[in-house]
Amino acid sequence: MLEFHLRLFCERLKRVLAGEEGALTLPDSTNLTPLFQNLLTESEIIATTLVGNYEADMARLLFQLIREEFDESEIYLAFLQESDEDVKRSDILEIVKDINDFVHESEEAIDTFFINIMQQQNSEEESESSTNMALLVGLHTKIIDIRNRMQQLPPGDNDFVITEQRDKLIHLLIEGKPRLDINEFESGREELFDLLIEGHPRLAVVAILDSSGFDKTAFAADTYNNNHVKFYFDCLAWVRVSVLYDFGKILDDIIKSVMPTARVRVIIGEDYQLKKSILRDYLTNKKYFIVLDDVFDNSEIWSDLEELLPDDENGSRVLITVTDPDLLASLEMENGEKIRRDSVLFGGPLIRLKHEAWQFFILHYGSMPLENYFQGEAIPTVWRQIFSVMELPFHLKVCFIYLCVFPPSIEISTEQLYQLWVAEGFIPYNGEETAEHYLKELIHRGFIQVSKRRARGTIKSCYVPSIVYYTSVFVVAEKTGFVWMPYMEEESLANVKRCFIFKDLIEFFSLEHSDMYLQSFLNHSPKRYHLALIDCENFCEKLKHLRVLNLGSAVLDQFPPGLENLYLLKYLKLNIPSLKCLPSMLCLLHLQTLEMPSSYIDHSPEDIWMMQKLMHLNFGSITLPAPPKNYSSSLKNLIFISALIPSSCTPDILGRLPSVQTLRISGDLSYYQSGVSKSLCELHKLECLKLVNESKPSRMVLSEYQFPPSLIQLSLSNTELMEDPMPILENLPRLRVLKLKQNSYLGRKLACVGLSSFPELKVLHLKSMYWLDEWTMGAGAMPKLESLIVNPCAYLRKLPEELWCIKSLRKLNLHWPQTELRQTLRTFKDMEWQYCQSRWPQGKFKLALTSRPKKMVKPAKENGAVQMEKKKKLATTFEICIYYFNYHFLAIKGRTP
Template identity: 25%
Template sequence: MAEAIIVNIVVDKLANIIAKEIQFLGGVGEKVKKAQRELTRIQSCLKDADSKRKLDERVQNWLNELRDVAYCIEDAIDMFFIKVECNKNHTCLQKLKNKPREVYFLHKLGTKLNSIQNELEEISKSRLNYGITALQDIAVGDPVILPVRRTTYSEVDETEVVGLHADRDKILKLLHREETPRRAVITIVGTGGIGKTTLAHIIYKRDKSNTIFLFVCISSAKAKFEYHIMLSVSQQFNLTELLKKMLRQLIDDVPNELDVEGLMSELKKKLSSRRYLIILDDVWQVDVWNHLKNALPDDKNGSRVLITSRSIDVAKSADPIMAPCELNLLDDQKSIDLLLKKALPNQEPSEELASDLLTLANELSKKCEGLPLALVVLGGILSTKDRNYHAWERVFRTMDWHSKGKECMDVLAMSYEDMPYYLKACFLYLALFPEDYQISARRLIRMWVAEGFIPQEERITMEEIAEDYLYELFQRSMIQVSSRHVNGSIKCFQVHDVLRDLAMHKAREENFFMVFSKESDSRKPNKEIRRASFHSLKDSDDSHLRNNLLYLQYTRSLLLFGEYGWSQIPNFRKFRILKVLVLEGVKNHDVDLVRGLEKLVHLKYLGLRGCTIPISKCSFHRMKVLETLDMRGMINDVELPNGLWSIDTLRHVMCYKPFELPETTAKLKNIQTMQWVYFNKKMPLLSNLCKLGIYIPSWGDPILNLTTNLLATLPSLVSLSIDSWYLTMEVVYPKTLPNYQLLQSLYLEGKWPKDVTLDASLFPPHLLKLTLVGSRFEQNPMRELEKLKSLKKLCLEHEVLSDELYNSGEIFCPAGFPVLQNLKLGVLSVKSLTVAEGTMPNLKYINLFKRSIKCHLPPELQHVSITFEHNF
């Protein structure tokens, strides 16, 4: 019920106007209050309406009418303030009354609100005809705060996977079959949601970590692939981008000027004489392999390509000799096993389920027709219900099972209908990202906040509430987590293409957004587009944007994805009420285009990753509500725009190039993230920061006490990064860092001070992740670092050891590290790593700088996954 979120946003906006600016609206203010009161009454009826929308099409029409009226109110208010802003040279709204043009704007707003009020009254009256009643005790408008249910970091446990073990073992044997020295192509074929990608990830992880020997009895010398590449292809096949992504997994820098032929030549040269495993997930077109095969050398050394696809034609075309592995739907027993694993995640296998509940579970699992994705999603729904017959029977009863052949899609559709109102808009928003896109959780959360999807509460930030929302989507199996932060929170995730299709379908029904791509419908929409996303459109395809300008004037979110040059992007003045603007990979040097950004007075989120846009030519003085500016990865122009520090709503500012803060930051009371900041004598104190990156230049006056003063005023700090040529004693002095009870991640780059002995007591007591770069320690640092009892990830990077005084090249871990899971040694001078028995009992991953480093692990750590940054 995205309508509930939309109405909620408008009610909150009207309440804010009434509280802060109603005195400047004259007689129109009473009309604003009246609209707010009417919408508030309707809010309490939305939950009842949502439960009846499937039973009565008229109820759906009622919701559509309410949604459109709510949009009209928001549009009218936003456009009024834009016109006012354009008609004045200062911010004082008290002078509006005496200006003729602004009086005219007030008159137009009042006339519009009169018309809208009449519609609202008709909508309010008509709900009684449909039997929609107010549910005051569970009003939709009441914010819902989820309990914190974050878990510790854990990879997908293969024991949780049902029905794929035989296929896994079969493919593993094919990968290493000595009788087939040629470059063979193995294909996994099956319908959407059957587990192709899951199986491919299991195989990739198993083989890359060398634990394959537990399952396939072959010699280790012939088992190892020197290179491993895995990437998703998806429907929007772009050969240039595909080749670049493959090369990036082999080399650090891929020249931008290389064309397709150059990329293929470079890839072939890199793979030549090497034994490689390449996994291409989600291949839709036969042309993919026809293009790529010329770039993959066949040196008769047992190299393999693994392809997953829904099309048997893709499999036959790729390798006519090698029979495809066709995944089958699960039988009844495996179906019920998978369903119960997801529905009862904390139940021990030995626990028995009540007979009536087990019978009902069997009936539910049969309706999924053996499709793993449907079973996983249904299990996610059941996991949120009470474990009793009545709760599960209601799920069975309320699902539409009557359309034969559509049971699986009914399960997926119910996963959306079963969501609480506050999750529906959040879920739909995920489909704005391209297919198979790795979505950053923090990025998405900030966009949700900017859109107004997240309520504001005391004693908890909106970002924390949004994180709980995202975790609930994970619990319901609506997202697939790709990686986690060291504290267990979600870092990146994907949306299964079947669930993304569901979100796209629901979004079209509810006029929530529209996506434009090469495959999208070229017909013009029949009403205004509230959110729009453009995916990988070249200059020749940008007519999608130009032809739909009329329908984009009320767009709240505009997302442009793809490394292309937009020769005719319309001036942003045409998108006047944008809240969220994402330009990813856009190449445009038009200064006039950028200056159009200055007109976006309602903008809250601006993302410019990988862009070549002269943002420093833009003034942000009119952007009074901006919350997030993400300039990471911008090319060439990375200077901060003028007027940024006058915005008191700023929450997150991120840029890879260090920037300077103003002398006074009194307005930055909401700031949470600052990366990277130049540290100097004028460095202000920002007491509300949670994440801070500091760059200390090697030049300038001494800063003996400044660092201490700064660090002593950040009690809420969770992540701290310091980059300097050398680390002063004050940075690591025991009276600063150890006092940080909340600090979880610490990054220190710079030479360790000679007058400070490395000691575990120098670090925060609850540190989870520690990265040390260029420390030049004279002794083995492991003897002290092993005492950090909460440390889960340790990264020792470039020149962490002094070449002059520590030349043995051996890293020895004698004891300790009780909870360490991830160890990275990106150190060129290291020749060997030795871990004593009983050390690092929870270790899962080791990443070494080069393959030549000898790794000596005790028997209990033989399962650890070992990867290498370089293959020399």
């Protein structure tokens, strides 16, 4: 891992020679191509030598650097002990440092070369190729010197094999330790389930502590998603904590999970104390179940929870998955004693602790008793994770370590992650399919967890668990100099390429950046700092080598001056709500991603058609101009646009976007009906289409639309269709997700009667179809349907009988159905109703129906494992959820049919 700077540099040189770096190819007149080729050849020789001959030595050196983080370990790790041979090889570390310095200097020289060329093109100054050539000749001399020094090194240590050392650690971890008995495990699990559902009505808190061999998050998720749990509690919340404890964020996440969306928007920006008071009042008299996942060592959480959570003795529960056992050190046993090393045995049972506010329990699973944690014997688990990172192939290793630029346990948008990987040069240009494959591989290996999936099944967001982040990302990234982190000394900024901010953006802007060679800057601070233009101008002037710039939520009044001189920029995200006209200077030729979701652009320059590298265009709305006359090129790499103004949806414009896969069109669809409806067929690779109408009244006629057969997902909003959309859409051969959202259809009837209606449809959302009273389906329609949501269905008398013949259907949500429809559902055989007394805003109640056994308690003699297997099956049974008002829904709207 110590040599990854050099390997990334080699990949960049290959892109330079292939003409894929920036927007330029090497000018033939300068005769620089041979110099770049020679530089690449020598760099690859050194990289191959390092990886081939000294990989084990560098791995040991890296482990020795990392060990400084775990000095408290009493575990004897022989391979980390210094020897005479290790001292002799300390010169390897010095050479690696010189190599990284060389790469740093080379990157800066190449960037300067490209910047000079682009400046000369803009200003028509004379070429400075002789100066550029002298720089490259000097670099070539330096790398030859490094190669000669490497040839003087002693042979590498071939006895150190990473896999063998990992296996030794695994043996050390389990040697002499009792194994977890599966019967005890199932018994303890049953005990936890009984506590949640049938325990004492007082508020109970259970801390789940794991060790090697047990996934506490998966265990908690299985409990959280159980149908009994879902329907027993009035409101549920799953909150991911993290290494960086922030109860304000925890508070916001609970509010977003349990409170109605409309109310969340009102209070989420309020004062911390006020939000805490509002949430406590909201949870009062409600039976709640809250899971706090991945809690690290911060004992403040107990007092914070005590202030927040009311105990109305109605069976509310809190489940906490503990990553660091030191979190429990301040607690006492029920008899008043401190937790002893032998207090909590692996495999259960639940251990009761003393706490003034709640019932408090610990449940511990895994292959290591709690006493071993307090002896420091969990350290080999940490090392094993680090070994796992070191064993990754280089392309996965660098993609994984890059996750350190995100706050721990934050939900990472996969769309953003793919774009950043490409912009950083970790993945071939325009390689998002490759990026998705890399992510799935990292998930499969257990480094990353899936957080959310899109309706069509693709991964929408992911996260890195805290312990993995701390041991395998944070520590390794720091020791290898991959990134500058907020707590590091300012002096270290001079040699860093990547920087991210979690909290104080203004403080970073106040630093001196004149000697920095920074390629990436990402702001993750949640605060909406207002940036002065002069600060932005100074920032852009000093950091002219940037490839990635994400200012996050920081607010700008106008386009920042100096940004047009960031010639190497590939990824740009800005927050300029007042911007209406896209300046020509922003059309940087090499830009791949342009994100300005708070800007609504009425006018764009023709120069936007020159952005041949552009892949993602994300605005609140944007108008694309007609291509210039006699201009035959296209935005051939553009795959994502949101949100395009309908006036820009002409055959001439959409025909120049041959690769677009995701498109959101928002605006007056009625007025531009003709152009939009006849132009969509130009997008032969279009998979996801969202149409949002913003005109009143709407005269949109869906039958005039010519949708491309490649369409997989379609969403309509505020289209106010008068004709039944189903006969028009049912023949789309690849459609898997159909969302007819807010005011999309105003008719009374839906009919899917074709012999092969919706052959691939899996998800169907029917929302705000207030007057829908009849729905018919033909035999064989929607044969692959899995999820159906109808919200509301106040006038719908019955559901199509054909629905119950669809074997794949697993989820049905009905909002505010009339009595006749509810009575129909009650007649299902082997179904049992359960009423959850949760009073929602506006008098709303929740009613749920699920196929399950009549009794929840197990027979006295039944084996716990058998009983739990029955309960596990509940998560996969057919589920119907019904939500209704305690007074007529449409009366609230003040509308009549």
